[in-house]
Amino acid sequence: MHSAQVQRIQKDYPWVQTPLVVQAPLRLITFAEIAVEVSKAGGIGFVAAGTDPSHLDSDLQTASSLVSTHTPPVPTASSPAGPLLPLGVGFIVWGCSLSVSLAAIQKHRPAAAWLFAPSSAAQLREWSQEIRRVSPQTKIWVQVGSVADAMAFLEAAEPDVLVLQGTDAGGHGLVRGASVISLVPEVVDAVDSYFNDRPAADQQFGKPLIVAAGGITESRSAAAALVLGAQGIAMGTRFLASHEVHIARGYQEDVLRATDGGQSTGRTKLYDALRGTVWMDTYNGRGILNKTFTDAESGMDEQENKRLYEESLKKGDMGWGPEGRLTAYAGSGVGLVKEVKGAGEIVEEIRRGVAKVLGGVGGRERGGT
């Protein structure tokens, strides 16, 4: 990373150690405990508000208490209203109440607000302007899955960070897309052109930092994302196997069991349909493909599949497993997730691993013929 980028990360998020490792907000799964653990380890953790911010005030209160009892204190940026909470909050914009979200943001001043899936650029603009109005120091992170969205949302939200989600990511994302291997460099070039084409005097806002997500579960993929042009990496699936997530044991065991991630997971709207989850048409979710999926592929009608799904719900953890039917969103990197660890340990392991991978490959290639 260029030293200017490192300085900017350290100014905006003073507790962070580079390379930047981010725990992505996962709806119903990541709350105060994991977010604080990740930030304590020098990453950036995100509490998920998802589509329901009604518990956000209480979640951020918990996070605030956890942070305040930490020794030594977690260094953080300050604002006239007081110090920022050294972690972020994630919102699924199309389905989330702005006013309820704003109240919690104003009260707790999270260091970052991660905005995903607005129903329009105008809605994203409103969210980013309103968040900045109630908490000017809160950085705006905007997640996109295409060059088109990156450029449209760049103008609409003037984001501090663009999160580029490749199609390997678990959970919801664009139905159609590229992985980070081509998405990241193409967006980086498009963003660079956007700023290069405008005289500095015309620029209303700075170039966003780039964070890559989708298929990153360990050091090699994290290092690769930085090589592609990102300044940080975000992981969701890796943290499903952490001690601090709110996850059913059956789901977590599915994550540990899955191998051959491109074959054991797939993108589909089926689980949304059976669970009655509403999502925008252009999005579906990547998850572990179980009996629900294979039965649907074999022609089972949706009503019967839904009935079996609901029966499985009653089984609790036994609703997952080799013969399971319940939703287990996970990315294509799930085959490399083998062990449940503390979220802080995961962050440190990735950070150390990236330095090792990049030191090794760079040195070897430079020494080659």
Add this chain to the structure above:
Amino acid sequence: MHSAQVQRIQKDYPWVQTPLVVQAPLRLITFAEIAVEVSKAGGIGFVAAGTDPSHLDSDLQTASSLVSTHTPPVPTASSPAGPLLPLGVGFIVWGCSLSVSLAAIQKHRPAAAWLFAPSSAAQLREWSQEIRRVSPQTKIWVQVGSVADAMAFLEAAEPDVLVLQGTDAGGHGLVRGASVISLVPEVVDAVDSYFNDRPAADQQFGKPLIVAAGGITESRSAAAALVLGAQGIAMGTRFLASHEVHIARGYQEDVLRATDGGQSTGRTKLYDALRGTVWMDTYNGRGILNKTFTDAESGMDEQENKRLYEESLKKGDMGWGPEGRLTAYAGSGVGLVKEVKGAGEIVEEIRRGVAKVLGGVGGRERGGT
């Protein structure tokens, strides 16, 4: 790369400069001229036999002439039967005549045979054994898109090289899959375990070199693939915009025009269906999504779509373009392909670029906090 791997590449392919840049065989598109140019530039070029080896003898004769007139001579490995042709040949195994292929291999001794999409592990075993029988020095390259196929084909073919094709790749590949971001590290670990679990004395064959493919069109993605654990990278889409490919101008202009590769391309069986191309069920192709695709999505029946497709065929280059309907297979990295260049220049540019990217990132990360 470890120096043992560099030495092995330089022993098997003495003309190659590392990092290894490979031009993937593209059916009906890559013949002698491009393969020779790529190899002359220190990469490995592949003549595509595809499913029809009837012209392979003549193509390799042409390649042989082109190589023999080059000054200085292209260094190559030798066999008791004479020197090897310093390039490879690609076969789509399920649909290709083995006997016709063997005759050309025996006569011309290509340095590598790239085997893709066998109908079974048994068929792949037969191909690899027969090729080694008629030309023992010809290295066996096996392309796979999943961990399961990698391990099954490792035992069946004892390949010298495993080509790992991520789902971003243009043209045919597995319907379901991961991109290289998770496919490469997961296969690398599985292959390492396979060899680590067996005492050296029990090992009948050596660990294959890993070549990554799918979504790689420039230096950052190429460097990322090496960071993921590959020893070489293969590109198809980038070479569609080279002077030496056999490609319609309309198709090439589609490649140059396409942006936002994850959105402008997609995986589908539709073009195979309209062209009458037979392929295995588990494969489809990634290509630029044009009117043929959007009309099908809007409900046009296949017969009418096929009629319009056949009309477009009569228009030649005008059958492609913004309102075009003809097949334009390309990977998700197509948005980064902006200029037609010589194939040799592309190889050199990638090689230089990779060294620069890896030197830069490695150095910067090691200097970070």
